[in-house]
Amino acid sequence: MNSFPTLSTERLQLRELTANDAPALFAIYRDAEAMPWFGIDPMTDLSQAHALITTFAQWRTQANPGTRWGLEHDGRLIGTCGLFKWNRHWNSCALACELAPSARGNGLMSEALRSVLDWGFAQMHLHRVEALVHPQNRPSQALLERLGFTREGVLREAGFWAGCYQDLQVFSRLSHEH
Template sequence: MFAISLGDGAELRPFEPWQAADLLALCDRSREYAGAWVPLTVLAEDLESARRILQTYADKQAADTGRLYGIRQDGALVGGVLFRIFDVPNETCEVGIWLEPSAAGRGLARRASRAVIDWAVYERGMHRVEWLVSSRNTPSIRVAKNLGMTKDGVLRESFPWQGIRHDMEVWSVLAPEWKAAREAEQDAR
């Protein structure tokens, strides 16, 4: 199985249906921390539902409409990053991420997101990468800002989740902006 290094012992690996027990254990560890924002962490409530989620993403990957990767730190599964939407004809995609509490604050969300955005822009030719986030989720908004994304607007009360109608902020980065920022980073080194 392949892995993409994120540095400092962290890596991305594909998540597949046979890893349902791993997904369920990760969701159990991260549900309280991320469940207010990440439905997947709540919807994986037993082995069968975890397997269904992973099969959904396996089907999306086969259809080239989405992907899901596990984030590992020193071999331990600590989070996930995904393309919830991967729209090749329109050259747009949406990235999402979650971590268990023990992995927060180490830059893993930024590094994992950066890796998948690099792939989407450079390898797959995506023009627009979106990040949808509840206005209440300040850590995720901070990651969007750290990635150099621009806040496009707010979809007011557009996401009903767990009895709350969330305002969803739409953040994005366009391929020319992403490439210019990455080139500037390289030049600064």
Template sequence: MYAISLGDDGAELRPLEPWRAEEFLAHIDRGREFIGAYVGLADAVEDLAASRAFLLRYAEKAAADAGRIYGIWADGKLVGGVLFRTMDVAQGTAEAGCWLEPSAAGRGLVTRAARVIIDWAVEERGIHRVEWLVSSANRPSIAVARRLGMTKEGVLRESFLYRGKRHDMEVWSVLAPEWRAAHINPRPLS
């Protein structure tokens, strides 16, 4: 098992694997309402079987080089995560995302963790374009995209039906040359 330090506060980024299903479910339960405001993860992980199945899907994506999922631990407790929901190495594209329970909000954990995985994707896997899709109402996630140096490309009006309501989705991205030019160099994942 390995962990990557996310800074002086002791926060760490670790692989989120199927054997952590019980811990993952407890984390989702602690933040279910907060996480579920904009992210379907809270609805997808309702019990231990669903938690295990969700993490197993990402283990299969990792084995196929089509996605990844990592947990963020603070004070020894799983408090959030970052992922590549999709990753197409041949095309050089990936879609990154995140979630966080309320107890960990406002500490910069998601931004620091996203920097690590984006740097890995660009430098180790040759990803050229990393996308960030976010509800226009999700201000904290939009702030992360900005801090990551992403460019807002547009709005997909009412494109996402979630919990009975249509959401405008913003498309943000960063290209590998832009990422490198920003001199963002977190610790590598490999």
């Protein structure tokens, strides 16, 4: 993938994550109440946030690359979102996101994902974008449905975190629905 694709919306700057974002990212990922929805265990150390930023940067160099944007609102990082596991032969990828508790409920993630989906369908020539969501994560399910995603079914025990296997619901959006 070429240079990092910075995107702008009415209220957000979607940009590459840097080491300076680690404290804000750590604050989001250490939130034990939200972690069941993120598919990982809560972070316990700032070094884990630095490692995650490195991982997101490495996505762009993988055989099935991805892009993870930092969401900046009023000069501060409030979350991330991204397209990853890009299968160029199938023109498909996965979508993931998270938002700081203080930024939820204001339509910011919807605004960010609309921009990311527009970019993905246009620049990556995607046919299909899918998202996996925990069955009890009602806010994320509602967000995806507002964005035009269709609920397809359940992947039984497809995830593993918090010491046990987790079911995940599959949602998708196709290019002709965009």
